[in-house]
Amino acid sequence: MLKIGIISFAHMHALSYASALTKSSQAELTAIWDDVSTRGHEMAAAYQANYYQDLEEMLATDLDAVIICSENIHHKEHVIKAAAYQKHILCEKPLATEVKDAEVMIAACEAQNVRLQVAYPVRFTSAIQQVKELIDAAELGNVLAINATNHGLLPGGWFIQPELSGGGCATDHIVHIVDALRWIFNQEVVKVYAAFDTRFYDIEVEDCGQVMIEFDSGMVVTIDPSWSRPKTFPTWGDVTMSIYGEEGMLEVDAFKQHHLFYNDQKNKLEEQVWADDMDEALVEDFLQCVANNREPFITGTDGLRTLEVVKAAYRSNQERKPITIETIRGGHSQ
Amino acid sequence: MIVVLIGQEQNMAQHITFWLSRPGVDLKTYLLESEDSLAGLADFMAALPKVDVVDTCVPDQYKLSLLEQLTDHQPIIMSLPLAASLEEEQQVLHLIDEKALPVIVANPLLAKPEMASLCQSMQNKQLGKTGVNRLSLQTDDIDYSYSLERQLIDWLVQSFGDYQSIYAKQIRDRYKVVQIRHADQSFTQVELAYQFGKEALKVEMTGDAGMLSYDSAQSAPIQLTGRNITSRSLQTSGKTLVYRMYDPIYQALQQRKISCDYTTTVLSYHCMKAIDQAYQQSEPVVKGGAKNA
Numbered sequence: 001m002l003k004i005g006i007i008s009f010a011h012m013h014a015l016s017y018a019s020a021l022t023k024s025s026q027a028e029l030t031a032i033w034d035d036v037s038t039r040g041h042e043m044a045a046a047y048q049a050n051y052y053q054d055l056e057e058m059l060a061t062d063l064d065a066v067i068i069c070s071e072n073i074h075h076k077e078h079v080i081k082a083a084a085y086q087k088h089i090l091c092e093k094p095l096a097t098e099v100k101d102a103e104v105m106i107a108a109c110e111a112q113n114v115r116l117q118v119a120y121p122v123r124f125t126s127a128i129q130q131v132k133e134l135i136d137a138a139e140l141g142n143v144l145a146i147n148a149t150n151h152g153l154l155p156g157g158w159f160i161q162p163e164l165s166g167g168g169c170a171t172d173h174i175v176h177i178v179d180a181l182r183w184i185f186n187q188e189v190v191k192v193y194a195a196f197d198t199r200f201y202d203i204e205v206e207d208c209g210q211v212m213i214e215f216d217s218g219m220v221v222t223i224d225p226s227w228s229r230p231k232t233f234p235t236w237g238d239v240t241m242s243i244y245g246e247e248g249m250l251e252v253d254a255f256k257q258h259h260l261f262y263n264d265q266k267n268k269l270e271e272q273v274w275a276d277d278m279d280e281a282l283v284e285d286f287l288q289c290v291a292n293n294r295e296p297f298i299t300g301t302d303g304l305r306t307l308e309v310v311k312a313a314y315r316s317n318q319e320r321k322p323i324t325i326e327t328i329r330g331g332h333s334q
Numbered sequence: 335m336i337v338v339l340i341g342q343e344q345n346m347a348q349h350i351t352f353w354l355s356r357p358g359v360d361l362k363t364y365l366l367e368s369e370d371s372l373a374g375l376a377d378f379m380a381a382l383p384k385v386d387v388v389d390t391c392v393p394d395q396y397k398l399s400l401l402e403q404l405t406d407h408q409p410i411i412m413s414l415p416l417a418a419s420l421e422e423e424q425q426v427l428h429l430i431d432e433k434a435l436p437v438i439v440a441n442p443l444l445a446k447p448e449m450a451s452l453c454q455s456m457q458n459k460q461l462g463k464t465g466v467n468r469l470s471l472q473t474d475d476i477d478y479s480y481s482l483e484r485q486l487i488d489w490l491v492q493s494f495g496d497y498q499s500i501y502a503k504q505i506r507d508r509y510k511v512v513q514i515r516h517a518d519q520s521f522t523q524v525e526l527a528y529q530f531g532k533e534a535l536k537v538e539m540t541g542d543a544g545m546l547s548y549d550s551a552q553s554a555p556i557q558l559t560g561r562n563i564t565s566r567s568l569q570t571s572g573k574t575l576v577y578r579m580y581d582p583i584y585q586a587l588q589q590r591k592i593s594c595d596y597t598t599t600v601l602s603y604h605c606m607k608a609i610d611q612a613y614q615q616s617e618p619v620v621k622g623g624a625k626n627a
Contacts, residue, residue, distance in 0.1 A: 144505045147470065147525050193501050193618070195515055199465045200542045208465045208540075210513045210521050212501060220503045222511055222523060226466045228540040242470070242527075244509055249472075249530040320499070321617055 002064040002287055005031035007055065007078050009043050010158060011092045013119065013279065014069035018047050020283035027287045033058045035070075059085035065115075065290050067283075068092060071164040072171065076101040079116065083108040088115040090286040093175050094310065095303030097166025099328060102307050106300040117286050117296035118303035120179040122239055124281035127254045131243070132184045140245025143185070146221040147244075148177045152237030154227045160203040168205030170196055170313055173225035175306040176239060178213070179298070182305060187215040189305075193322040194313035200228060211313050234260070235271040335587065336383060340364045340375070340400065341391035348576040349391050356584050369396050375403040387411060387587055389580075394418040394481065398426050407436055409592055411583060414441045415484035416599070420606055423484075427600060436594035438583055443485035444492060445579040447572070448548055452537055456493040461541025464520035467494060468539075471525065472532040476507065479528060483510075486524065487609070488602040490514075493539075494522055497605050499620045502612035512609050517621075 004027050006014055021029040033052045034040030044051035052058035059066070059081060065088035068078045076096050082089050089109065095118050096102040109116040122128055134140070150173040158164040165171060178189065196209030208226035215221065229237050239254040257275035289296045312323040337353050339346060343365055353361045362385075364378050365371070379385065388410045392400055395418040404410060416439065417423040430437050443449050455461065471486060473479075491497075495516050502512040510526040535550040554567035586592045612619045 145503075145509045145511065145527075147511070147523075149468075193513075195499075195501075195513070195521065197519055197521070199463055199520065200540075208521065210466065210523050212503065212511065212513055214503075218505075220505060220509075220511060222513070222525070224466060224468060224523065226540070228465050228545070230540070230545045233545070242525075244527055244530055249527070249532060320620075322501075 002027035002290060003030045003062060004028065004287075005033065005058055005061075005063045005066045005087070006043075006049075007058075007066050007068045007082065008034050008070035008074070009039050010034075010036075010071045010074075011069040012155075013092055014043075014067070016277075016279040017067050017069065017090070017119075017283050018043070020277070020280040022047065023280065024284065024287060026291060027064075031058050031061060031063055055081060056085075059087060063087055065089065065286070067286075071158045072097050072166045073164050076105055079105040080108045083112045083114045083116075086112050086114055088117075088286075088290045090117045090119060090283070091303070092119045093179075093303065094166070094171060094307055095300060096307060097171070099304065099308055099311055102300070102304040106304060109300060115289055115293075115296055116300040116303075117289060118179075118298050118300065119282060120176060120298050120302070120306075121278040121282040122176045122180045122254060123183055123298065124278040124285070125239075125254045126276060127252055127256070128180055128184070128239075131241070131250060131252055134250065135184050135243075139248070140243060140250060141247035143217075143219055143243060143245045145219065145244045146181065147242040148181075148221060149224045149238055149240045150174070150176050151224060151229050152227050153229045153231070153233060154201055154203075154207065160201075160205050162205050165205065167310070167314065168196070168198070168203070169207055169225045169227045170194070170209060170211070170317075171205075171310055172227075173237075174211060174223055174310050174313060177221075177223045177225075177241075178306045178309045179302060180239075181215070181221060182302070183298075185215065185217070185219070187217055187219070189213050189309050189312075189325055190216050191322050191324050192309055192312035192316050194316045195320075196314075196317045200226075206317075209317070213309065232268060234269045235273075335386045336360045336362065337387050337389060338362045338364060338379065338382065338385050339389045339391070340366060341389075342366050342393070345391045348574055349389055349580075352574070352576045352580050353389070356581075358588075359584075366392055366396065369399055372396070372399050372403050375400070376405070379404070379406065384408075387583075387592075395422070398422055398429065401426060401429050401433075401435060401437075404435065405433075407434070409436045409438055409587070409594060411438045411440055411580070413579070414439060414443075414488055414599070415481055419480065420603070420610060423603055427596075427603060430596065436592075437596060438592065438594055439596050439599045440579045440583070441485050441488045441492075442575055442579060443482075443489045445575055447578065448550075448553065449489055449537075450578075452539065452546060452548060453489060453493040455546055456539065460543070461539060461546065462543030463541055464494065464516075464518065465540040465542065467520065467522040468537070469522065469524045470527070470534070470536040472527045472530060472534045474529050474531065474533065476528045479507070479526070483526060484602075484606060486526075487606050488599065490522060490524065491602040491605055492598055494518075494520060496601050497608060497621060499618045500605075500608045500612045501618040502609055504613040510613070512612065514605075 196206035556568035
């Protein structure tokens with residue numbers, strides 16, 4: 001039985017991963033560290049795990065792996081520390097807030113022979129996996145363009161504090177679509193144009209915008225990453241894609257498999273998803289990767305490549321012109 | 335009220351039905367068999383007593399020649415697009431300006447109740463401070479692509495205002511995507527997808543006070559399914575499009591409150607020009623040529 005620790009419950013996905021661990025037959029959640037001790041104690045009690053106030057003390061135990069769900073800005077420190085103690089790592093996205101940090105984190109894991117997986121659960125939804133099969137089978141022929149969205153409600157909390165999140169909706173939402181498309185099409189992004197603004201809320205980070213990217217085949221992809229869903233929206237947001245190919249089109253709504261709940265208690269319509277849980281599939285894959293000592297399905301390099309796109313988007317917004325990924329990798333201005 | 339209807343026979347039926355249904359209308363029709371038939375228009379008009387309004391239902395490529403023939407200053411109703419191409423529309427707008435022609439521009443898309451309602455919601459600031467708007471038009475009707483795009487961009491300018499910057503990509507004649515930053519800093523993405531086997535118009539508008547969405551594929555009130563598993567959606571239309579476009583004009587004429595302000599048409603023409611330019615270059619097109627603030 002693999003012993004897993006969770007580093008911080010700052011990100012709400014930690015709850016989902018912890019729940020997935022309780023359902024797993026090959027692992028158990030044995031340790032929790034959190035810099036907010038009340039939250040740490042509460043979670044340790046809820047999941048019958050040990051709470052550690054000292055992260056290094058936890059990492060010094062016989063844990064096989066850790067799941068990092070701290071604020072984005074702390075991912076670098078926590079990944080490097082966990083790697084130093086030779087713990088395999090599932091890191092919440094984004095891998096880091098700066099490209100050079102992500103590179104250092106990947107190198108640290110490689111040096112310690114530690115597996116590093118990045119949490120991009122969208123790849124694990126049955127709809128996206130089926131899309132991959134259809135594309136691989138060339139059902140659409142050559143794909144020309146994709147119109148994608150990853151909308152959301154305002155997450156609040158540290159997500160809107162730039163010193164902890166590293167950015168707003170662009171940091172939070174561009175990566176899921178880019179990762180899924182890189183995987184589906186086995187292509188890389190070459191150019192990014194983006195514009196962002198803060199129009200919905202009085203916050204310090206961007207809450208909306210639009211992005212247009214070009215892949216190396218010439219495929220044009222637009223992404224709307226906005227936290228634009230109103231408070232009354234029936235769910236947290238969406239992941240949708242309209243994929244246009246020479247031979248036809250695919251319209252994908254990754255979370256379409258839901259019941260509608262007309263909730264009189266909350267005076268709100270709600271979507272109750274009945275599809276298989278993507279977070280469970282993500283955690284299960286990570287556990288198999290650790291157990292079988294194989295390369296993760298989603299590697300640190302995947303995390304780095306998506307981060308490069310996010311940074312290109314921010315620079316494009318700043319300079320008001322398209323930015324090539326080469327520029328971001330080279331670290332110099334266009 | 336004397337109404338002159340100029341057009342081709344096959345396009346006139348709904349116009350005739352409308353005008354004849356309005357009290358007090360004396361309808362005169364001028365049949366246009368070809369562009370050459372315009373030569374007799376001046377004589378036809380001269381023989382009439384004072385004309386209150388000229389209604390036109392002619393092919394887009396005839397509109398410039400038609401306007402050249404009209405010299406009196408009676409209101410002229412003309413639907414968008416005003417020409418068959420942007421280059422020709424520039425000439426039409428120049429002519430209207432030069433001759434001070436009182437042209438009433440009617441946008442058929444804006445007359446559709448679903449689109450009129452969305453536009454009105456934006457003009458009434460129902461969504462508060464506007465955020466990100468998204469339009470997607472999927473159609474196989476590529477022959478009318480210019481007409482559809484011209485009407486859509488006009489609707490967009492009427493709803494969200496003028497552009498500040500535009501970034502766009504075009505993939506042959508099948509796919510176009512346009513990202514617009516408006517003068518008020520809100521965003522709109524317009525997607526135009528041709529010949530992908532689907533007919534749909536989707537609109538989503540968001541603001542800090544809520545969100546409005548429309549999907550033509552989800553709004554048909556009737557679904558007819560046959561035993562052989564064929565299925566079709568039936569969209570009920572109620573009043574005809576011509577009625578929706580023309581009745582407000584008729585009412586305004588009756589009350590002598592007709593407006594021939596085509597400012598928005600000019601703005602949307604320039605927006606179309608900017609989009610066209612954005613397809614040709616890899617940088618965004620910025621209003622006035624400067625970097626957007």
